[in-house]
Each structure stands twice: as structure tokens, then as C-alpha cells.
Amino acid sequence: MTARKKIVIVAHDVGGGGGMERHLEEIIMRLKRDAEVTVVAASMKLADPAGVRFIRIPVMAKPVPLKMIVFAIMATLRLLFIKRDLLHTTGAIVLNRADVSTVHFCHAGYVQATGNTRSKLNRSLLRRWNSALASSIALSMERLIYKPKRTRRLVTVSGRVKEELLSAFPYERHQVEVVPNGVDTSCFRPMPEREKRALRSKHGLPVNGEFLLFMGGDWPLKGLDFVIDAFNRLAVEHPSLHLIVVGKGDPEAYGPKVTEFARERVCFAGKRPNPEEWFGMSDLFIFPSSYETFSLVVHEAAAAGLVVLSTRVGGVEDLIEDGVNGYWIERDGEQIARLVREVLADPARQTALGEAARARVAALTWDHTYSLMNDQYARMYEQRNGSRGYEIERTHP
Structure with missing residues (x-):
């Protein structure tokens, strides 16, 4: 021995x-x-x-x-x-x-x-x-x-x-x-619609609609401004679109940046101990970070079968193949809104992107x-x- x-x-x-x-x-x-x-x-x-x-x-x-x-x-x-x-x-x-x-x-x-x-x-x-x-x-x-x-x-x-x-x-x-x-792929996994609706109800959110998710602290570094800009551009044409912000930050500084008529569709959830639930209830994950070494949240979003839209930062470079299992984005609200619009217009494509992201991260x-x-x-x-x-x-x- x-x-x-x-x-x-x-x-x-x-x-x-x-x-x-x-x-x-x-x-x-x-x-x-x-x-x-x-x-x-x-x-x-x-x-x-x-x-x-x-x-x-x-x-x-x-x-x-x-x-x-x-x-x-x-x-x-x-x-x-x-x-x-x-x-x-x-x-x-x-x-x-x-x-x-x-x-x-x-x-x-x-x-x-x-x-x-x-x-x-x-x-x-x-x-x-x-x-x-x-x-x-x-x-x-x-x-x-x-x-x-x-x-x-x-x-x-x-x-x-x-x-x-x-x-x-x-x-x-x-x-x-x-x-x-x-990545714990048993914890972070795609949720069927029934479970999604149950999770949304649990956290006091509307059970129907499409949900964008942003997760992280250091909101200026992670690019929350650009996510809100994109949401504002999409809010009129997509009245069932919602935005969830999970992580430590200052909602009082960022809340007023949301178009007034759509503020009730934005949830600043704060820092949460159960990220798998927030991934599970969402549809698209947007991450316009300016710098990362290895973004664990992007990999967890991929494991949860979300469509991932991320800047080309550390770790994500090794995960995302543009247009195959996600999309590269710039720190630009207009460009992010355009890509989200394309995904929402094609539900079959949305499903295929999420499945490809899940398959890519499965070995990690x-x-x-x-x-x-x-x-x-x-x-x-x-x-x-x-x-x-x-x-x-x-x-x-």
C-alpha cells in the first residue's frame, strides 16, 4: 500500500x-x-x-x-x-x-x-x-x-x-x-416550465414571460449599465420581458436608470445563497463584464441551459463558440438588445443554444x-x- x-x-x-x-x-x-x-x-x-x-x-x-x-x-x-x-x-x-x-x-x-x-x-x-x-x-x-x-x-x-x-x-x-x-451540473440544470413557474412564484415574480438574468457584484465592472440600457430598448416591444439582478450592489443608484414605465418589471434581488434557483427561473443570461479570470457564473448559466450572452473575458473564451452555444457581446446596450431580440424571435433557436451550452460545459x-x-x-x-x-x-x- x-x-x-x-x-x-x-x-x-x-x-x-x-x-x-x-x-x-x-x-x-x-x-x-x-x-x-x-x-x-x-x-x-x-x-x-x-x-x-x-x-x-x-x-x-x-x-x-x-x-x-x-x-x-x-x-x-x-x-x-x-x-x-x-x-x-x-x-x-x-x-x-x-x-x-x-x-x-x-x-x-x-x-x-x-x-x-x-x-x-x-x-x-x-x-x-x-x-x-x-x-x-x-x-x-x-x-x-x-x-x-x-x-x-x-x-x-x-x-x-x-x-x-x-x-x-x-x-x-x-x-x-x-x-x-x-461546475455542479446536477445542481445547475435546465428547469422545465412547471418548475420555472414555481420558482418565480416562490420569489414573488410573475410566473409567465421571458426573464433576463444578470448576476454578480461590482456592477460597474460587470456591466449592469449596459444590461439596463438593453432592457430599456426592449421593454416597449416586449411587454412580457423581465430583468432580474442578483448580487451585491446599489439598487438606489441603478433603479432610476430603468425606464419608468418598466421599473416594476425589474427585480433587484440582492445577494442570494441559492443561485441555482435564479438560473433555473430565467431564460437568458447577460454578462457584459470588462474583465474576468474565470467566470464561474457564466459556466453555471450554461449548465442551467440558459442562452449566454457574454463579453470575451477569461474562461468564457474557452467556453462560448459564437452563434453555436451562445453569443459574444460588446459593452453596448444597442448591440445586446439586438441579439436578445433575435433570440426571443426564434424559440427553437433559443432552445438549441441552451442545449449546446449545457453540452459544452458538461465535461467540466x-x-x-x-x-x-x-x-x-x-x-x-x-x-x-x-x-x-x-x-x-x-x-x-
């Missing part, structure tokens, strides 16, 4: 609502069956934490810049005393030499792609300062840590992030791999993600230990 390897995973937070936290939970829940797993993090919220050793780094949640600095110092010191076969970090967050780091967001790549730091999206001066300092720390940590001698291999969530890393840091192409996020399961990640562990262990090789005892498919 092969000895179980000791793998240490470091992250600010594990488990919970965010895409990065969800990714870690899905990996750890599978990895713990095959290896001895230690998690070093500020928080860990696993559905089943049994079998996972958790070492908590006690840091405050806010302000974020202080959390980053304190976590980096305390976690770096704590790792000096943890025996391990492999160290897997999540981003540039500790100073220890690591075998592999999963990169969900490349700060250098974001600045290069947009010319801005994320701080400029904040209206509050204090928040801009806070975000600017956090971005400065993150950029400095990336420059320090993303070097082959310090972090031997990088794993990214999309081809877009891989290209950003190769452009900004001294890695060869074979040292940066892509392991996409997974969390089991697939874990299998790819486990291949990276094997490669890292072989390189670190030479001829001794690496093998884990698989206890599940």
Missing part, C-alpha cells in the same frame, strides 16, 4: 460563497480521501471538515491590506514548522518556497489589460485608498513570489490568466498549466478539476523526489 502523502494547502479563506473558496473546498473534499491534508488559512468552512487538519491564522477580516500583511507574516512563520511532501498555495500570499500555486487572479495581468487598479471602481475616497493599497501589496507579492526558484509551478483557471502570467513573470510555457474550475465537472490538479501534484512530487516517484491510493472514481 502506498503511503499517503502530506499536502499542505494555504489560502486566506477556504470554503464559503466565493468562486476561489468554492474551488478550494471542492479540491480538498476529494483530496482528503487520497492524502493527508493540512489547511493553513484564516477561515475554513467545509461542508465536511472531517479528516482535514486545520491550522487557523488569526487575522482580522478588515482592513484588507492589513489582513494581507499580517497573514503573510504569520502563515510564513507557521509553515516553517509543518512537515509536508508538497506545499500548494493559492496566489502570492506567503514567502515560503512552494511547489505549486493556483492563480485565480493575476493583479499584474489586470493592470496590464485594463490600465487601472481595481481601486478606481470605488466611489468612496477611503475605499479607493484601501483598494489601492491592497492592489499595491498584491502586485509587490506577485513580483517577489512568482519566480520558478520560489514557486516552481503555476496553475491557472483559464487560458487568459496563463497568458497574463507568462507575459508578466519569468516562467516557461511548460511551467504554467491550466486547470479550469468545475469538479471531479475533472480534481483529476487535473492531482496530475499536477504527481508531477511536482516526481520532480522533487526524483526516482522515488509519486502515487496516491485512489479511494474513489
Whole structure:
């Protein structure tokens, strides 16, 4: 019987609502069956934490810049005393030499792609300062840590992030791999009309009509303005058309942007713990984001069989084939309205697009993600230990 390897995973937070936290939970829940797993993090919220050793780094949640600095110092010191076969970090967050780091967001790549730091999206001066300092720390940590001698291999969530890393840091192409996020296709699935109507009724919405869905926070970044512009253009000719906005934002600032006579057809639902229900009750998913590394919500919308209209951002580039299983859009309300109009005019085409999107995302399961990640562990262990090789005892498919 092969000895179980000791793998240490470091992250600010594990488990919970965010895409990065969800990714870690899905990996750890599978990895713990095959290896001895230690998690070093500020928080860990696993559905089943049994079998996972958790070492908590006690840091405050806010302000974020202080959390980053304190976590980096305390976690770096704590790792000096943890025996391990492999160290897997999540981003540039500790100073220890690591075998592999999963990169969900490349700060250098974001600045290069947009010319801005994320701080400029904040209206509050204090928040801009806070975000600017956090971005400065993150950029400095990336420059320090993303070097082959310090972090031997990088794993990214999309081809877009891989290209950003190769452009900004001294890695060869074979040292940066892509392991996409997974989608729970049993949770996110097409809903028959009866279930759609039941869900709409449950949330106090009209049971009939066509529903556009926007989901996400950072509304200026994600492009809610353009979705509302498109809805306004369509509202007169499609009196049964509705818009649902799910996610954290400021409805008081965005509500007045909706044409007055159609405001009752727009639902600002806020942040919700059950996104599968909101996908399930909707028909089209519109996502004119200016920047993404891997948009999990787009993949979940595709799994739910929605017609996806998205900008050409990270992760989505690898998913959508224009006109086959979705549409590329610009951050332009008129163009979005034109495409929505075309989809609504052809119900058979709408169904075919949704089915094609579902089929395309079906292979991107969390089991697939874990299998790819486990291949990276094997490669890292072989390189670190030479001829001794690496093998884990698989206890599940």
C-alpha cells in the first residue's frame, strides 16, 4: 500500500460563497480521501471538515491590506514548522518556497489589460485608498513570489490568466498549466416550465414571460449599465420581458436608470445563497463584464441551459463558440438588445443554444478539476523526489 502523502494547502479563506473558496473546498473534499491534508488559512468552512487538519491564522477580516500583511507574516512563520511532501498555495500570499500555486487572479495581468487598479471602481475616497493599497501589496507579492526558484509551478483557471502570467513573470510555457474550475451540473440544470413557474412564484415574480438574468457584484465592472440600457430598448416591444439582478450592489443608484414605465418589471434581488434557483427561473443570461479570470457564473448559466450572452473575458473564451452555444457581446446596450431580440424571435433557436451550452460545459465537472490538479501534484512530487516517484491510493472514481 502506498503511503499517503502530506499536502499542505494555504489560502486566506477556504470554503464559503466565493468562486476561489468554492474551488478550494471542492479540491480538498476529494483530496482528503487520497492524502493527508493540512489547511493553513484564516477561515475554513467545509461542508465536511472531517479528516482535514486545520491550522487557523488569526487575522482580522478588515482592513484588507492589513489582513494581507499580517497573514503573510504569520502563515510564513507557521509553515516553517509543518512537515509536508508538497506545499500548494493559492496566489502570492506567503514567502515560503512552494511547489505549486493556483492563480485565480493575476493583479499584474489586470493592470496590464485594463490600465487601472481595481481601486478606481470605488466611489468612496477611503475605499479607493484601501483598494489601492491592497492592489499595491498584491502586485509587490506577485513580483517577489512568482519566480520558478520560489514557486516552481503555476496553475491557472483559464487560458487568459496563463497568458497574463507568462507575459508578466519569468516562467516557461511548460511551467504554467491550466486547470479550469468545475461546475455542479446536477445542481445547475435546465428547469422545465412547471418548475420555472414555481420558482418565480416562490420569489414573488410573475410566473409567465421571458426573464433576463444578470448576476454578480461590482456592477460597474460587470456591466449592469449596459444590461439596463438593453432592457430599456426592449421593454416597449416586449411587454412580457423581465430583468432580474442578483448580487451585491446599489439598487438606489441603478433603479432610476430603468425606464419608468418598466421599473416594476425589474427585480433587484440582492445577494442570494441559492443561485441555482435564479438560473433555473430565467431564460437568458447577460454578462457584459470588462474583465474576468474565470467566470464561474457564466459556466453555471450554461449548465442551467440558459442562452449566454457574454463579453470575451477569461474562461468564457474557452467556453462560448459564437452563434453555436451562445453569443459574444460588446459593452453596448444597442448591440445586446439586438441579439436578445433575435433570440426571443426564434424559440427553437433559443432552445438549441441552451442545449449546446449545457453540452459544452458538461465535461467540466469538479471531479475533472480534481483529476487535473492531482496530475499536477504527481508531477511536482516526481520532480522533487526524483526516482522515488509519486502515487496516491485512489479511494474513489
